[in-house]
Amino acid sequence: MEARPLSQFKEGEEVVIRGAALDEELRFRLYYMGLYPGSRVKVVRNDGKYPVLVEVHGSLVAISADLAHRVFAERLGGEKQ
Amino acid sequence: MSLSSFVAHFHGPPARAEGGKEVIRVGILGFPNVGKSALFNALTGGEAKVANWPGATVEIHYGYAKYAGRLIEFTDLPGVYSLGEGGTIGEIVKSYLLLQRPDVLLVLVDGTNVERTLSLALQAAELSDKVVIAITKLDLAHSRGIHVNVEGLSRALGRKVVPTSVGWGLGLEELMRAIVEVHESRRGAPLRVDYGPLEPYLAEISSKLEQAELPSYLNARWVAVKLLERDSFVERLVGERAREAVEDAREMGVEVTRALGKEPAGVIAEARFRRSLSIAAGNVARSTLRLRRAERADKLMLDPRLSPLISAAFIFALFFAGFTVNTGFPLNVILSSFGFSQLAELVDKYNLAALMEAGIGYAISLLERLLEDSPEWARSLLIEGVVGGISVVLLFLPLIFTIALMFALLEDSGLAPRFAYGLHPHTCKVGLSGHSLFPAVVCLGCNVGGLMAVRASPNYAERLKLYLLLPFLPCQARLIVFLALAAAVGSLVGLVGILVTYFASISLVALLSYLLDKIYKSSRPIMLMDIPNLHMPLRRVVWWMAWSTTKHFLYRTGSVIFIGALLTWALSSFTPSLEYTSDPSRSIAAHISKALVPLFEPIGIEGEKSWMVIYGLMAGFVAKEIYLSSMAVITGIENPIEAISSLGLSEATILALMAFIALYIPCLGTISVIYTETRSVRVALTALVLSLLTGYVVAVAVYHAFSLAAL
Numbered sequence: 001m002e003a004r005p006l007s008q009f010k011e012g013e014e015v016v017i018r019g020a021a022l023d024e025e026l027r028f029r030l031y032y033m034g035l036y037p038g039s040r041v042k043v044v045r046n047d048g049k050y051p052v053l054v055e056v057h058g059s060l061v062a063i064s065a066d067l068a069h070r071v072f073a074e075r076l077g078g079e080k081q
Numbered sequence: 082m083s084l085s086s087f088v089a090h091f092h093g094p095p096a097r098a099e100g101g102k103e104v105i106r107v108g109i110l111g112f113p114n115v116g117k118s119a120l121f122n123a124l125t126g127g128e129a130k131v132a133n134w135p136g137a138t139v140e141i142h143y144g145y146a147k148y149a150g151r152l153i154e155f156t157d158l159p160g161v162y163s164l165g166e167g168g169t170i171g172e173i174v175k176s177y178l179l180l181q182r183p184d185v186l187l188v189l190v191d192g193t194n195v196e197r198t199l200s201l202a203l204q205a206a207e208l209s210d211k212v213v214i215a216i217t218k219l220d221l222a223h224s225r226g227i228h229v230n231v232e233g234l235s236r237a238l239g240r241k242v243v244p245t246s247v248g249w250g251l252g253l254e255e256l257m258r259a260i261v262e263v264h265e266s267r268r269g270a271p272l273r274v275d276y277g278p279l280e281p282y283l284a285e286i287s288s289k290l291e292q293a294e295l296p297s298y299l300n301a302r303w304v305a306v307k308l309l310e311r312d313s314f315v316e317r318l319v320g321e322r323a324r325e326a327v328e329d330a331r332e333m334g335v336e337v338t339r340a341l342g343k344e345p346a347g348v349i350a351e352a353r354f355r356r357s358l359s360i361a362a363g364n365v366a367r368s369t370l371r372l373r374r375a376e377r378a379d380k381l382m383l384d385p386r387l388s389p390l391i392s393a394a395f396i397f398a399l400f401f402a403g404f405t406v407n408t409g410f411p412l413n414v415i416l417s418s419f420g421f422s423q424l425a426e427l428v429d430k431y432n433l434a435a436l437m438e439a440g441i442g443y444a445i446s447l448l449e450r451l452l453e454d455s456p457e458w459a460r461s462l463l464i465e466g467v468v469g470g471i472s473v474v475l476l477f478l479p480l481i482f483t484i485a486l487m488f489a490l491l492e493d494s495g496l497a498p499r500f501a502y503g504l505h506p507h508t509c510k511v512g513l514s515g516h517s518l519f520p521a522v523v524c525l526g527c528n529v530g531g532l533m534a535v536r537a538s539p540n541y542a543e544r545l546k547l548y549l550l551l552p553f554l555p556c557q558a559r560l561i562v563f564l565a566l567a568a569a570v571g572s573l574v575g576l577v578g579i580l581v582t583y584f585a586s587i588s589l590v591a592l593l594s595y596l597l598d599k600i601y602k603s604s605r606p607i608m609l610m611d612i613p614n615l616h617m618p619l620r621r622v623v624w625w626m627a628w629s630t631t632k633h634f635l636y637r638t639g640s641v642i643f644i645g646a647l648l649t650w651a652l653s654s655f656t657p658s659l660e661y662t663s664d665p666s667r668s669i670a671a672h673i674s675k676a677l678v679p680l681f682e683p684i685g686i687e688g689e690k691s692w693m694v695i696y697g698l699m700a701g702f703v704a705k706e707i708y709l710s711s712m713a714v715i716t717g718i719e720n721p722i723e724a725i726s727s728l729g730l731s732e733a734t735i736l737a738l739m740a741f742i743a744l745y746i747p748c749l750g751t752i753s754v755i756y757t758e759t760r761s762v763r764v765a766l767t768a769l770v771l772s773l774l775t776g777y778v779v780a781v782a783v784y785h786a787f788s789l790a791a792l
Contacts (some may be wrong), residue, residue: 019343024311025167028346029609032163034197036350037343047385049506051608057197057358062502064509064608 006052007068009043015073016040022070030071033061040076104152105264108177110205111189112198113160114495114613116217119247119622120189121157124256127625129157131633139173142629148257156183164204165310165346169541175314178208182298185211185260192222192229192244193614196361200353202238206272208303212240213259219246221616226368233364239272248619271300276352278341282309282333286326293323309334309345379499379615388503392515396500396522403483404526408434410557411526433479441472458661461654470646473704474639477529477750482631484523484530488537489626491519493618497537498610505608511591512598514543514606521547521590524554529750531556532758533634543606546597548755549768550590553775555583555743558705562742565709569725570735578736582743589744589775634754641753649703649749665715670699684741684784685734690716694728694738704748733787737780744776 003018017039020027034056035041044060045053051062063071111117121129125144132141143156158177159170166174178186188205191198195216205212216222216229235242241259245252276283286305295304299319307315308330316327338344343351381387405412409432416425429435445464452460491497497519505515513521516538524531528551535547555563563582567575598605652670656662665671674695678686686694693715701708709721718724730738746752746769756765 019347026607026609028165028167028310029162031347031350032161032166032200033609033611034200034350034354036354037347038351039354045383045385050385050388051502051505053383053502053612057354058194059197060612062498062608062610062612064505064514064606066605067607067609 003072003074005069006043006054006063006071006073007046007048007065009046009073009075011043011045014040014042014076016076018072018074020071022067026067034059035061035071041073104154105185105260106154106156106181106183107185107187107260108156108158108183109187109189110158110174110178110201111160111217112162112191112201112611114611115160115189115191115198116247117157117160117189118493118626119619120215120217120245121155122622122625123247123250123253124153124155127621127628129625129629131629132156139169140633141173141177146257148254149261151261153257153260155187161201163201163350164208165307165312165349167313172314175312179299179314179318185213185264187256187260188212188214189217190214192216192218192246193225193227195227195229195234195365196358197354199234199357199361200350202240203272203274203353203357206238206240207274207306208271208300209298210240210269210271211263213256213263214238214240214242215252215256216242216244217246218248219244219251220248221614228366228368230364230366234360237360237364239269247622271303273302274352274356276306276349279309279337279345279348279352282330282337282345286330286333289326289329290319290323293319293326295319295322305330306349309337310349311346376615382496382499382615383502383612385503388499389507392500392503393518395496396519399487400522400526403487404480404557406433407480407483408432408526408557410560414560434476437476437479438472441468441475444468457663458654461661461663462650465654466647466650469650470643473646473750474635474642477527477639477642478631478635480527480530481533481634482627484527484534485630485634486623486627488519488534488630489623490618492537493623493626495613495615498612499615501537501608501610502612505606509606510595512594512606513547514538514540514608517543517547517606521551521554524551524556526557528552528554528556528747529638529754532751532754533630535758539610540607542601545759545764546594548759548764549771550593550597552747552751552755552768552772553586553590553593553744555586556705556747559743559747562701562705562708563739565722565725566735566739566742568722569730570732574732574736578739582739585740585779586743589779637757638750638753641756642750645749645753646703649700653700665696665711671696674699683781684737685731685788688729690728694730698741698745701742702746702749704750705742708742731788733784733791736787737784740783741776741780744772744779746772 006015009015017035017037019037020030022030039056042055043052044055049065051064052068054061054063109117109121121142121144124146126146129142129144132143139159141156141158143154146153146155156177158174161170161174164175164178177183186205186209188202190202202214216231222229229244231242231244241263243252243256243259245256283302283305286308287301290301290304295301304315304319308327311334320327334345337348341348382391401411404410405428409428413425413428416428445468448464448468452463491500500519501515503515504518508515508517519537520531520534523534531551532548535544535551538544538547563579567579570578653665653668654661655669656667657669657672662668671692674692677695678691681691681695693712696715697708697712700711712724713719713721716724716727718727752765752769755768756762759765
C-alpha cells in the first residue's frame with residue numbers, strides 16, 4: 001500500500017505514520033509528540049482547510065492543513081470505514 | 082547562542098540560598114498541559130520568582146518549599162515532549178538539566194494519559210537515577226474511570242512514583258518526602274530502554290565515549306542515544322572531548338537511515354513510546370464511563386462549522402465584559418450611539434478606571450494643599466512627575482489583571498487551543514495563526530494588555546510579528562482623541578474619518594502581516610499542538626497565574642513606564658538652560674517641537690502655532706489621552722476641542738493628524754511592554770521607528786488626497 005498525505009484520510013480512519021517531509025526541528029517534534037514512523041493514529045476530524053485532528057496514544061493533536069499535506073501515512077487494515 | 086553565553090545569561094536562582102541551610106534543587110519537567118503550573122504552584126505556595134532567558138521571551142518560575150529541615154528549590158521548566166526537542170525551549174531545558182544540573186529531577190506524568198506522557202519520564206530515568214515521578218490530575222483520572230497502579234509503575238521504572246492531585250490537595254507531602262529520600266540515597270543505575278536495531282551502534286559509540294572521560298554525571302549510553310538522535314546541544318556539550326564519537330555517530334545515522342528506511346530519531350522515539358505503552362498497558366486500567374458533559378461540549382467546540390463562531394463570540398464577549406468593567410468602553414460608545422446618553426454617562430462614571438482616577442485626583446488635591454509652601458519646581462516634580470508617572474502605571478493595573486485573568490482561564494481550561502483550532506484557517510488568510518485573535522481583539526481596547534497576551538502564540542517569529550504590527554490597531558485611548566478631532570473638524574466628515582481610520586488600521590495590520598508571511602517563511606503560521614481535555618480551571622491556579630502576570634507588569638513594565646513619564650515631565654518642565662519653568666512654551670519639549678516643524682509641513686502644519694501640534698504629539702507619546710490635556714495646557718484653552726480648533730488647521734490637516742495618531746506608537750506603556758516581553762531594545766526601537774515612519778507616510782498621503790479633493 002502506498003503512503004499518502006495525512007490530509008487525504010477521512011474521519012475515523014486508522015493509519016500508520018510513515019514519515020514527514022518537514023525540516024528537522026518540526027519533523028523531530030512530530031516524532032516526540034507520538035507521530036513517529038510506525039505509530040498508529042486515528043483521524044478524528046479532517047475537514048480540508050481546518051487543522052487535521054488525530055488521536056495519538058490517547059491524546060488529541062491538531063496539525064494544520066499545510067503540515068498535514070507533508071506528513072505521510074498508510075491506512076491500517078484493508079476494509080474501508 | 083553558545084553554551085557558555087546561555088549559562089552566563091541565566092539570571093536564575095542562586096546556587097545556594099543564604100543562611101547556610103542545605104538547598105535541594107529540583108527541576109520540574111513534563112509535557113505541555115501535564116499540570117505543571119498547578120503542581121508547582123501548590124508545592125511553592127504560590128510564591129514564585131521569575132528567571133529570564135534574555136531574547137528568548139521565555140520566563141521560568143522558581144520557588145521554595147520547606148520540608149523536614151531542608152529547603153527545596155523548585156524550577157518550573159517549559160513543557161517539552163522530549164529532551165531531544167530543538168529550538169529555544171529545548172535548549173533551555175537541556176542547559177538547565179545538563180549545565181545547571183538539578184539535584185533531583187521531578188518528572189510529571191499525566192494521570193489521564195499515562196501511556197503517552199510516560200515517554201518523557203523514561204528519558205529522564207535513562208539520564209539519571211535522581212528522578213522522582215509524579216502522577217498528576219488524579220482527580221480527573223478518577224472521574225474518567227482511569228486507575229493507575231502506582232507500585233507497578235514504580236517497579237517498571239525503578240524510580241519513586243507519587244500519585245498527586247492539586248484539586249484534592251493530595252500527594253504534596255509525599256512528593257517532598259520522596260525528593261529528600263532520593264536526594265539522600267546512594268547512586269543507582271540509569272534505566273535501560275531497548276533500542277532494537279540501534280543497539281550495535283549504541284554499543285560502539287558508548288565504548289568510544291567511555292574513553293573520552295566525560296564528566297561523571299553523563300552516562301555514556303545516554304549520550305550515545307542523544308548523538309545518534311543528532312541532538313545538537315549534546316553534540317556541542319561533548320564535542321571537545323569526544324569529537325570522534327560525534328562524527329562517528331553522524332555517519333552511523335546516515336547508515337541507519339539507509340539500512341532501515343527510518344532515521345535514528347524516529348527509531349528512538351518509536352522504541353521509547355513502545356516501552357511507555359507497554360508499561361502503561363500493564364499498569365493503567367480504564368473502565369468505560371458515559372460521555373461527560375465536557376466531552377459533549379467538546380464535540381461542538383471542534384466542529385468546523387461552529388468552532389470559529391463559538392471562538393470569536395467567546396473572545397468578543399470576554400473583551401466586552403472585561404473592558405466595560407474596567408473602562409466603560411465599548412458599552413459607553415454603544416449606549417450613547419443608540420441615544421441612551423444618561424446610561425452612557427453612568428457607565429463612564431462607574432468603571433474601575435474612572436473610580437481610580439477620581440481617587441488619584443483626590444490624592445493630588447490633598448498633596449497640593451500639603452505642598453502649598455514648597456517651591457514650585459518641587460511641587461511640579463512631585464505632583465506632575467512622580468504622582469503623574471505612578472498614576473499612569475496604576476491606571477493600567479486593574480485592566481492588566483483582568484486580561485491576565487481571562488488569559489489564565491482560557492489557558493488552564495483548555496479553551497485556548499480549541500479557539501486557536503477554530504480560528505486558524507481564517508486567520509491564516511492574513512498570515513497569522515489561530516492564537517493571534519485574542520491578543521488582537523484585546524488591542525482594540527488597550528495595546529498594552531493585548532501585547533501582554535501575545536505570549537499565547539507558541540511561535541517566536543509570530544510573536545515578533547505581532548509585537549511590531551498589533552500597535553497599529555487603534556485602542557480606546559486613541560478613539561477619545563479621534564472623537565475630539567472629529568468634533569473639531571465637524572461631525573459628519575469627522576465620523577466618516579473615524580470609521581475609515583479603524584477600517585484602514587485593521588487592513589494595514591492584515592496587509593503587512595500577509596506581506597511578511599510571503600517574505601519570511603519562519604513566521605508562517607503553522608499549528609502542531611496538543612488539544613488537552615476540557616476541564617474546570619482550578620481557581621487557585623488561575624488566580625496565581627493572573628496575579629503573577631500583574632505583579633510582573635507592575636515591577637518590570639511599570640518601572641520602565643515610570644522612568645519614561647519622569648523624563649517626559651523633565652522635558653516639558655525645564656528650559657534648554659536647565660532652569661525650571663511653569664510655562665511649557667519655554668520648555669525643552671517646546672524647543673524640540675519648534676525644530677521639528679519643517680518635518681510636518683508636508684501635512685499642512687504651518688504658521689505661528691504649528692509647534693503646538695507637535696508638542697501635543699510628543700506628549701501623546703506617554704499616553705494618548707494626554708494629547709488632549711496637553712493641547713489644553715499649551716493653548717491655554719480649557720476645552721480640548723476648542724483648543725484644537727484654535728490652531729486654525731485645515732480639514733485635510735486634521736484628518737492627516739488623525740491618521741498619524743492612529744498609527745504612531747500608542748503610548749509609553751506599549752513600548753515598555755514590547756521591551757519587557759522581548760527583552761530586546763532592538764525590537765522595541767524597531768516598533769517605535771516602524772510606527773513613526775508608517776504614521777508619517779500615511780499622514781502625508783491622507784493630507785494630499787484631501788487637499789486634492791478639496792480643490
